[in-house]
Amino acid sequence: MKSLSLIAVAALVAKVSAHYTWPQLIVGGTNTSSWEYVRETNNWQDLDPQTDVTTTDIRCYTSLESGTANTMTVAAGSTVGFTVDGNPSNLYHPGVVNVYMAQAPSGTDVADWDGSGEVWFRIFEITAVTDGGTTITFPATGMTQVTFPIPAETPSGQYLIRIEHIALHVAESYGGAQFYIACGQVEVRGTGTPGPLVEFPGEYTEPGILIDIYYPIPANYTQVSKALASIFPTPSHIA
Secondary structure, eight states: OHHHHHHHHHHHHHHHTTEEEOOOEEETTEEOOTTTSBOOOTTTTTOOOBOOTTSTHHHHSOTTSOOOOOOEEEETTOEEEEEOEEESSSOOSSEEEEEEEEEOOTTOOGGGOOOOSSOEEEEEEEOOEEOSSSOEEOTTTTOSEEEEEOOTTOOSEEEEEEEEEEEOTTTTSTTOOEEEEEEEEEEEEOOOEEEOOBOSSSOOOHHHHSOOSSSSOOSOOOOSSSOOOEEEOOOTTTO
């Protein structure tokens, strides 16, 4: 029985090893409380990633939880971010980071919104670095937090901010890419029109998530999504 117990413990340790969540929103350089402004994700205890890009859980990974949080007011142009918590509490696996935003429909409280539709625009990335096939590196590896600016011309409204780390260490077969996802809730003050817009599920293309990063070493890395968003200022006579 003792040996079986040790095996079970070892299996549990292996399961949660090097997995992580994004529980804290960073605002004004200060970490907020865990799950205060970030929707509690399905993996808040077991740390397991999402691997199915066809499910609605690829949005915010909250189908088994309440899916709501408080909403923090932030200024367009300010820097916000998310902290990493897990075993260990850093982005241990090689992979890429993407950050998206989506504005809740007019008259809808973001806390009651699921992020459905072609409404997401990508504002930040930490992608792979390649040199034509000799090496491939992942600058996000080992980071304990990720911070980024909210585009200065982001229109006023309530938003989900969605962060993902796509771990690629076992992405050589379909379904191998691991998605570590979280959505924070913010209210932004600003003006503008963002695009291009995408939706989840439906955003991902295979070159970015079906890839063997070890052999042969990829000559380049194709990002999973469309270009980073451009946000055009609203003309002064309209604002």
